[in-house]
Amino acid sequence: MDKLMIIGGSGLLGGHLARFAQEEYEVVATYMGHPIEIPGCRTTSMDIRDFYKTENKISKEKPDLIILSAAQRNVDYCEKKPEEVWKINVQGAKNVAIASKKVQAKLIYLSTDLVFDGEKEGYQEEEDPNPINYYGKTKLEGEKEVAKACEDYAIARVSVLYDWNPFEHTFNFVSWVYNSLKEKKEISLFTDQFRNATYIKNACDALLGIHKKGEQGIFHVAGKNCVNRHEIGEKVAEIFGFDEKLITTCTSEDSNWVAKRPKRCCLNSEKMNDRLGIKSMSIEEGLDAMKREIQ
Numbered sequence: 029m030d031k032l033m034i035i036g037g038s039g040l041l042g043g044h045l046a047r048f049a050q051e052e053y054e055v056v057a058t059y060m061g062h063p064i065e066i067p068g069c070r071t072t073s074m075d076i077r078d079f080y081k082t083e084n085k086i087s088k089e090k091p092d093l094i095i096l097s098a099a100q101r102n103v104d105y106c107e108k109k110p111e112e113v114w115k116i117n118v119q120g121a122k123n124v125a126i127a128s129k130k131v132q133a134k135l136i137y138l139s140t141d142l143v144f145d146g147e148k149e150g151y152q153e154e155e156d157p158n159p160i161n162y163y164g165k166t167k168l169e170g171e172k173e174v175a176k177a178c179e180d181y182a183i184a185r186v187s188v189l190y191d192w193n194p195f196e197h198t199f200n201f202v203s204w205v206y207n208s209l210k211e212k213k214e215i216s217l218f219t220d221q222f223r224n225a226t227y228i229k230n231a232c233d234a235l236l237g238i239h240k241k242g243e244q245g246i247f248h249v250a251g252k253n254c255v256n257r258h259e260i261g262e263k264v265a266e267i268f269g270f271d272e273k274l275i276t277t278c279t280s281e282d283s284n285w286v287a288k289r290p291k292r293c294c295l296n297s298e299k300m301n302d303r304l305g306i307k308s309m310s311i312e313e314g315l316d317a318m319k320r321e322i323q
């Protein structure tokens with residue numbers, strides 16, 4: 029059984045991935061500020077800003093595969109605290125990449141659609157990135173550090189991840205909409221922010237598929253359709269049977285965001301479909317899968 033280390037196991041994606049992978053892999057999941065327990069997995073603390081401790085732990089564990097999910101992904105926070113965020117998203121990625129190379133582990137680095145500026149439709153993996161906010165810049169620099177340090181690596185760019193929250197402290201847009209509508213709260217959703225919302229278990233399948241198929245390089249691991257937040261909200265209401273009238277519309281002009289965001293940032297995930305044999309799920313398929321889980 030291969031050993032998988034998930035760095036950022038206490039996060040939204042990492043928490044799901046650990047549960048998803050534990051039947052096929054020996055899983056070690058790391059946390060930083062939120063100590064966690066995950067059935068079938070070992071957990072341990074790690075701060076990727078500290079090169080020596082990170083390298084030491086990775087050298088002791090000697091995983092076959094490392095999935096680096098840890099990051100500061102709050103887009104406005106990144107804009108406000110650039111130095112602090114650089115240490116996690118860029119220096120941290122570099123530290124993990126060097127340590128991965130040393131133990132000859134394959135490294136899969138989680139990146140984002142926000143490496144692109146949104147000026148084009150349906151970005152493919154080889155297109156030139158041009159981030160318009162600091163978060164996107166740091167994630168792109170993280171990609172470069174991984175490519176520089178490692179021989180056996182892959183970069184998985186995901187977009188608006190959704191699923192049930194694996195822990196109380198995690199957040200995602202779909203769960204937030206679900207909980208708001210369940211409590212009969214009114215919510216106002218953007219009509220001008222388009223992304224390929226990505227069902228997390230679909231992403232987990234693709235991440236492990238990259239390893240199983242021995243693939244390398246960049247993959248767009250994203251949902252099938254590029255949808256706006258209002259469309260996602262309407263689908264949540266429809267599939268879970270909530271009152272659609274609780275949802276009103278707004279545009280990003282009404283927001284008090286600090287960082288710029290592209291209005292339409294859509295990823296083409298044909299490579300994931302073709303090379304990994306994993307079909308990108310539509311928002312309806314992802315929400316249906318969530319519904320089946322609680323039935």
Ligand SMILES: NC(=O)c1ccc[n+]([C@@H]2O[C@H](COP(=O)([O-])OP(=O)(O)OC[C@H]3O[C@@H](n4cnc5c(N)ncnc54)[C@H](OP(=O)(O)O)[C@@H]3O)[C@@H](O)[C@H]2O)c1
Nearest residue numbers: 036038039040041060061062075076098099138140188189
């Ligand atoms: N969520 C999305 O919609 C989305 C979209 C595009 C790309 N991504 C990318 O996908 C990845 C996973 O995102 P996510 O939503 O799962 O993030 P998340 O829920 O915010 O989790 C972040 C994880 O990073 C850990 N972490 C933070 N600082 C760390 C440090 N210095 N050293 C070690 N661990 C640290 C956190 O640990 P503690 O909580 O224990 O402190 C947590 O486990 C990220 O790389 C993100 O950039 C996410």
